[in-house]
Amino acid sequence: MVTRADVINNARRYIPPRMPSWQPRSDTHVFNPANPDHTFHSGYTTSREYGVMPYVYGGTDGFDSGTQFLVRINNGDCPGGWDRRNPLPGGIPGRTTYNWNVRPPRGLGYGFRVPQNLAGIDCSGYVLRCWGFSRRRINGVGYSTRTLPRLCVEVTRANLKPGDILNWAGRHVRLFNAPAGARVNIFESGGGGYARAYRNGDTRGRVINRNIAWDDRYTAYSPFPQLVYFEPAPGSYLLADMPQPTILARFTGSGELVVSEFSVDGVSVPYRETPTSPLQVSYTPDLDLAPGKHTVTIGVINRIVGQDFKDLFTQEFHLF
16 A cells, blocks of 8 residues: 555655665676677766766666666666766667667667666656566556556646656656745656766756656656545535534546544544445534534545555534
């Protein structure tokens, strides 16, 4: 089971200060011994230690966890990030692991050999790891920016919460953390690079947490259950008009929805459940409620491809 707090905690494991320091034993990888010019020269060189997670364009394989990455580095695998040379062999106009992966004319065409030989994680692999998945291919589907929406429901920008995503299908995905004034705070494993080795403060070719401008090319999605209706709506009501108010809530989600808890003023109550789509739960007290503030808390799980995404929903109303 994963909560929104778990997702953000997982995201922070891939950035300083949570990311353990590491120093590569190798900063090159020969993809074609018959053509030594086809040797990747990582921007993360053997001359120093690092505390960031490199990006690797990975298809279905760029899925290193922090632990797996450190094992690979200790075993002598070359870190990804970018090729510090400019230009790449054959005049390819770029230096990223994407350019090593895809076919000419945009790349060198080494495909899945790139994440198999360069250590790191790509954008969708990072999101899946943060969501608690131990593998990318599930039930025959390799999840990427094109297929991540299958695990989610689309939400509005106003309804984004920590752990949701901003997805540009076929291009890139970002993990939403919080609004930041007129901007947005996100976590992402981003590509790009430099015609040199890594320097402290570089923002490309690595996992990073930063504030960015809203981008309309991205669509908001959530793997968590969504509250779509609640009564009584937050507000104040005459006790004489509703001494025993029926509390009713409806939820939607991308998978099987399960109620994990239902409490009023901190006390669990016997609720009715209508397992339709949307899921509906309700409770009518046997006795009159006391005047004052009343707090309703409902826990709901969205169960999808073997993972449970749990969220808590709290609503308040007043009787006087």
